[in-house]
Amino acid sequence: MLEIKNLHASVGGKEILRGINLTVNAGEVHAIMGPNGAGKSTLSNVLAGRDGYEITQGEVIYKDQDLLSLAAEERAQRGVFLAFQYPVEIPGVSNIYLLKAALNAVRKYQGLDDLDAIDFLTLVRSKLELVQMDEQFLHRGVNEGFSGGEKKRNEILQMALLEPSLAILDETDSGLDIDALKTVSKGVNALRSAERSIVMITHYQRLLDYIVPDFVHVLSDGQIVKSGDKELAKELEKTGYSWVNKEA
Amino acid sequence: MKNLTELATPFASMTPELGSDLAWLKSLRLKALTQFNSQGLPSKKQEDWKYTSLWEMAQQEFTHQVLTSDVNETQCDELALLEDSHRLVIVDGTFSANLSKLDDLQEGVFICPLSSEQGLEQAQPHIGQQIDISKEGLNGLNTLLMNDGFTMVIAADVKVDKAIEVLVINTGVTTNLATHLRNVIVMAENSQATVIEHYATLSDAMSLTNVVSEVVLSSDAELNHYKLQQESSNAYHIATLAATQGVGSRWNTSSIALGGKLSRTDVHSKLMGKQSHTTMDGLYIATGEQHIDHHTRIDHLVPDTTSDELFKGVLDEQSHAVFNGKVIVHKDAQKTDANQQNHNLLLSRGCEIDTKPEMEIYADDVKSAHGSTVGQLNEDNLFFLRARGLDEVTARSLLTHAFAVDVLNRIPSETIRTALSTQVEKHLPKSGKA
Ligand SMILES: Nc1ncnc2c1ncn2[C@@H]1O[C@H](COP(=O)(O)OP(=O)(O)OP(=O)(O)O)[C@@H](O)[C@H]1O
Ligand SMILES: [Mg+2]
Numbered sequence: 001m002l003e004i005k006n007l008h009a010s011v012g013g014k015e016i017l018r019g020i021n022l023t024v025n026a027g028e029v030h031a032i033m034g035p036n037g038a039g040k041s042t043l044s045n046v047l048a049g050r051d052g053y054e055i056t057q058g059e060v061i062y063k064d065q066d067l068l069s070l071a072a073e074e075r076a077q078r079g080v081f082l083a084f085q086y087p088v089e090i091p092g093v094s095n096i097y098l099l100k101a102a103l104n105a106v107r108k109y110q111g112l113d114d115l116d117a118i119d120f121l122t123l124v125r126s127k128l129e130l131v132q133m134d135e136q137f138l139h140r141g142v143n144e145g146f147s148g149g150e151k152k153r154n155e156i157l158q159m160a161l162l163e164p165s166l167a168i169l170d171e172t173d174s175g176l177d178i179d180a181l182k183t184v185s186k187g188v189n190a191l192r193s194a195e196r197s198i199v200m201i202t203h204y205q206r207l208l209d210y211i212v213p214d215f216v217h218v219l220s221d222g223q224i225v226k227s228g229d230k231e232l233a234k235e236l237e238k239t240g241y242s243w244v245n246k247e248a
Numbered sequence: 249m250k251n252l253t254e255l256a257t258p259f260a261s262m263t264p265e266l267g268s269d270l271a272w273l274k275s276l277r278l279k280a281l282t283q284f285n286s287q288g289l290p291s292k293k294q295e296d297w298k299y300t301s302l303w304e305m306a307q308q309e310f311t312h313q314v315l316t317s318d319v320n321e322t323q324c325d326e327l328a329l330l331e332d333s334h335r336l337v338i339v340d341g342t343f344s345a346n347l348s349k350l351d352d353l354q355e356g357v358f359i360c361p362l363s364s365e366q367g368l369e370q371a372q373p374h375i376g377q378q379i380d381i382s383k384e385g386l387n388g389l390n391t392l393l394m395n396d397g398f399t400m401v402i403a404a405d406v407k408v409d410k411a412i413e414v415l416v417i418n419t420g421v422t423t424n425l426a427t428h429l430r431n432v433i434v435m436a437e438n439s440q441a442t443v444i445e446h447y448a449t450l451s452d453a454m455s456l457t458n459v460v461s462e463v464v465l466s467s468d469a470e471l472n473h474y475k476l477q478q479e480s481s482n483a484y485h486i487a488t489l490a491a492t493q494g495v496g497s498r499w500n501t502s503s504i505a506l507g508g509k510l511s512r513t514d515v516h517s518k519l520m521g522k523q524s525h526t527t528m529d530g531l532y533i534a535t536g537e538q539h540i541d542h543h544t545r546i547d548h549l550v551p552d553t554t555s556d557e558l559f560k561g562v563l564d565e566q567s568h569a570v571f572n573g574k575v576i577v578h579k580d581a582q583k584t585d586a587n588q589q590n591h592n593l594l595l596s597r598g599c600e601i602d603t604k605p606e607m608e609i610y611a612d613d614v615k616s617a618h619g620s621t622v623g624q625l626n627e628d629n630l631f632f633l634r635a636r637g638l639d640e641v642t643a644r645s646l647l648t649h650a651f652a653v654d655v656l657n658r659i660p661s662e663t664i665r666t667a668l669s670t671q672v673e674k675h676l677p678k679s680g681k682a
Contacts, residue, residue, distance in 0.1 A: 048635050051627075076637035088632045092650025098636065101646070105637030141650075158636065 001026045001197040002047075002067075002166055007058035009046050016042045018222035019058070024166070027194040031208055031233060032201045034219035035241045040201045041085050043219070044168045048082035049075045062166065076102075077109035079165030083155040083172045085201075089143040095154065096138040099124060099161055106162055127160040131187045148175040156187040167191065169200045173207040185210030205237040220244045264312070264395040264428075266363055273368075276376060280391035283381050290386065299570040299602045300512055300541040305484045310426035310456055312393070314340045317421040319347060319450070327415060327448050329476060329667045334359065334412045336398050340419055341427035343396055347415075356403030356439075359412060362430055367399040371432040378462035378490035384514070386486045390428050390460045397429040397459070400443065402469075404436040411442040411472075411664060416459075418479065420451025431461040435469035435497075442472040442661065449480040449507070456484040463491035463499065467521060470498040474664065478507040478671060481536060485511040495521030502529040502659060504668060505540045506675040512541040519546070519553035519581075530559040531655040533675045534567030534599070541570035546588075548581040548611075557588040560655045562648055563599035564677040570602045575618065577609040584611060588618040593625065593651050595644075595677055641678060648676055 002024040009017040016039045024030050034040055046053050047060065049072030060067040067075060090098075103123075104114045115123065128135060131153050143151045152172050159167055169188065173181055188198065188211050200211065208216070208230055216232040217224045218241070225244055226232065267273035289306055290297040317340045324337060324347045336359055337347035343361030350359055360367035381388040398414055418425065435441065447457055457479065465471060471491075479485050485508040491499050503513050517526040532540040546555045561569045569592070577584045592601045603620045625647050633643035652672055659665045 048631075050631050050635075071640070072631060072634035073637050073639045073643075076635055082635050084632065084635075088626075088628045090629050090632070090647070090650060092654055093646055098633075101638055101642070102636040105639070109637075162637075 001028075001063065003061040005059050005061075007043075007046070007060060008056040009042060010054045010056055011042070011052060015056070016222050017046065020219075020222070020224060022217065022224060024197045024199060026197055028215065029192065029198045029200065029211065029213045031213040031216045032199060032219050033203065033216065033233060033236055035244070038219045039222045040219055041170055044082055044170045044199075044201060047168055048072060048080060073105065077106055079106075081159050081162055081164030081167045083152075083159055083167065083169040085170040085174070087143050087151040087155055089141065089146070091141040091144045093142050094139055095142050096124070098142050099138070099158065102158065103161055124161065127157055130160055130190060131157045132183050133157055149177060149180045152176055153180065153184060156184050160187050160191065163191065165196055167196070167198045169198065171201055171203065173202050173204060181207065182210060205233045208233050218244065264393055266395045267368055270368070272372060277392050280381050280388045284388045284392060287388070296543060296572070299568075300510070300539065305456070305510060308454060308456075308484075309424055311422065311424050312341075312395075312426055313422070314342065314425065315422045317419040319344070319417055319419060321347065323450070324415065324417070327417060328413060329444055329446050329671065330411055330413050330663065333410050334408075336361065336412070336414045338396060338398075338414070338416045338429065340417070340422060340425060341396055341429070343398075354406070354409055356406035357408055358399070358401040360399050362397035362399055362432070363395070370401050370434075371399040371430070374432045374434060374462055374464055375430065377464070378492060378516070379460060379488060384488065386458055387460055387488055390430060390458050393426075393428040393458075394430040394460070395428055397431045399432045400441070401434045402436060402439040402441050404438060404466075406436075406439045408439075408441040411444060411661070413444045413446055416445070416447045416457065418449040418453075418455045418457065418483070420449060420453030420455065420480070423453040424455070425453075426456040427458065429457070429459040431459065433461065433463045433471065433473070435463075435465045435471055437466045438468040439466075440470045442664070443474070444664070445473075445475045447475075447477045447479055447485060449483055452480045452482050454482045455479070456486070458486045460488045461490070463489070465491060465493045465497035465499055465524075467495040468497060469494070471500070472659075472661070473499060473501045474504065474659070474668070475502070475513070476504045476506070476668065476671060477511055477513070478675070479511075480507060481509055481538065483508045487512070488514040488516070490514075490516040491526075492518045492520055493524040493526065496523040497521060498525045498527070500527040502531070502655065503542060504672065505530070505532040505542070506671065508538065508540065510539045512543070514543045514545075516545045517547070517555070519548050519555065520550060522550055522552045524553050526555040527658065528555065528557040529655050529658055531652055531672065532559075532561045532569050533652065533672065533677075534561070534569050535564045535675070535677050536567060537565075538567045539569070540567070542572070543570075544573045546575045546586070548575070548577045548584040548586060550580060551582045551584070553581060554585040555587070558655055558658065559590045560652060561590075561592040561601060562595065562652055562676065563592065563601055564595040566598040568600045571620070572604045573606065575607045575616070577607070577611050577614050577616070579610045581611045582613040585615045586618075587616070590620040591651075592620070592622045593648060594622060595625070595648065645676060645678055649673065652676065
């Protein structure tokens with residue numbers, strides 16, 4: 001599904017990703033943990049195609065394609081989904097409009113027609129139910145005035161609707177209360193399948209109780225310094241990251 | 249006729265047909281002529297015209313001689329903003345009875361072309377009351393040359409059942425046609441109406457529309473007054489909307505300026521009665537080489553009046569827009585609540601905005617806020633939309649649209665809001681690469 005090879009990326013001349021290697025196969029769930037400022041969001045932004053990063057070395061292969069040569073929207077249309085750490089508010093663009101436009105963009109790439117209004121609404125309603133969001137959120141501006149937790153739920157709603165092949169969740173669990181965490185996890189687990197891969201960035205082991213990862217990686221100072229299974233996350237919970245610098 | 253700077257003098261002998269037998273109008277025109285001859289067109293040396301040059305317009309040769317022009321009903325229906333409305337149509341400067349739909353007016357609603365005997369008679373006491381031809385050069389020209397327009401008088405307590413669309417069409421059959429229109433709206437106590445002044449062209453022919461609308465709102469009257477200007481990119485458009493407001497009256501205006509090569513719109517309200525309110529909104533979308541200028545003024549003259557002003561602009565390519573908004577809270581106008589905002593979205597490096605929100609406050613117990621911003625599309629928002637699969641062009645137009653429709657969302661009627669929004673969408677830049 002995804003193969004990141006020796007990826008180096010800089011912003012404004014400052015190197016932030018310093019040789020990332022990571023292979024994510026179809027059906028796998030990977031968790032990426034690591035201290036603040038390690039480069040986790042940078043990695044997800046680079047994968048999603050945000051402008052402003054200079055890729056100095058390395059490559060990323062997604063479904064046998066050179067991911068880095070594609071524009072952000074082309075990646076999204078091919079099934080790459082980034083749930084943002086800080087979802088933006090867009091007053092004047094209603095949530096439902098965004099959902100429809102996003103879904104139709106993906107469908108168009110797949111050679112499918114736009115969903116008609118009734119089918120679309122039925123589909124959206126089922127996804128709303130999955131993430132337990134009220135229908136009124138559809139008619140508000142995208143994330144406009146949403147609480148922190150509501151914004152995160154809204155990201156998962158978009159993901160549930162778009163059914164991406166590769167979902168990158170950047171701290172989707174941060175700021176969620178316990179119930180919301182369970183709901184969001186349910187949404188993510190519903191997406192788990194043999195054809196899909198999930199990369200979750202998180203600071204907290206508790207998320208991994210709900211969405212059990214196949215692999216856990218520690219990203220520190222722009223490199224993956226340790227990989228393991230879910231036990232690694234438990235270890236980190238106890239020891240923190242102080243050992244990272246020592247080992248490096 | 250030669251160019252506009254020399255325009256007035258030739259017109260001393262070429263008095264427009266309208267009311268040529270009426271002494272009051274003759275003397276009004278004579279006054280305007282004297283004024284115009286002494287002042288000429290406004291120049292960039294005048295503060296109010298600092299950013300808008302009429303020089304190029306003055307080089308054009310204009311005519312008032314209309315060749316036969318024909319607009320059929322289908323064309324008219326297609327142009328019209330609203331399907332279900334009372335409609336007064338003016339084609340190439342002259343009222344068209346055939347195209348107008350004014351047959352089912354309820355009692356107490358008077359709408360007539362200014363060129364009709366009754367229209368002029370009803371308008372007479374109000375013509376020239378809301379404008380100062382000694383200060384505003386083109387209003388003087390309008391007074392000198394006005395030849396049609398409409399008069400609307402709404403009787404006390406009457407709520408007009410449907411919106412009234414005044415559709416002003418320039419066919420372009422006569423190239424270089426100059427049209428001077430005067431509109432008068434008089435709202436008696438506690439009456440209510442919605443009027444849309446809609447200016448459109450059918451071709452790219454060069455033209456000039458010069459219009460003055462004078463509005464009088466008696467106590468508790470409410471007028472929703474929208475102006476949609478979508479003339480061709482070779483059109484010059486000069487307009488003034490001016491109102492005097494009595495106690496408890498509400499004037500809700502919106503100037504949607506989408507077309508024209510050069511357009512200048514002045515909106516002026518005088519809050520003369522307590523508890524009166526003005527909403528003064530505007531949206532301008534300028535692309536290509538368009539120049540769109542709005543000058544607004546709100547005078548709070550008595551205590552307990554409110555005003556709320558929101559102008560937004562979207563500029564692309566080499567366009568130039570001007571916003572100059574003045575709110576004056578006069579000495580006795582205690583407890584005034586005034587808000588004025590102007591926000592601009594610049595989509596290219598070549599465009600230019602001159603924005604100047606101004607508040608002059610001479611009372612001490614006043615609530616006021618004003619501000620202006622000039623910015624570009626938010627990159628984070630853009631990336632978010634693209635990360636959801638929307639291509640860059642779509643994402644940019646969507647964000648631009650969201651920025652712009654904010655103004656239209658303040659229009660209470662959904663039908664009108666939707667109709668205006670459709671027109672706005674047609675004019676929004678699609679290419680928009682920053
Ligand atoms: N546009 C930028 N300009 C300069 N520095 C940047 C820019 N973007 C990211 N950085 C820096 O890159 C480093 C990595 O940032 P990143 O957001 O990827 O960290 P993170 O691992 O996601 O941290 P957190 O856990 O706090 O979310 C930080 O030091 C950050 O300040
Ligand atoms: Mg981060």
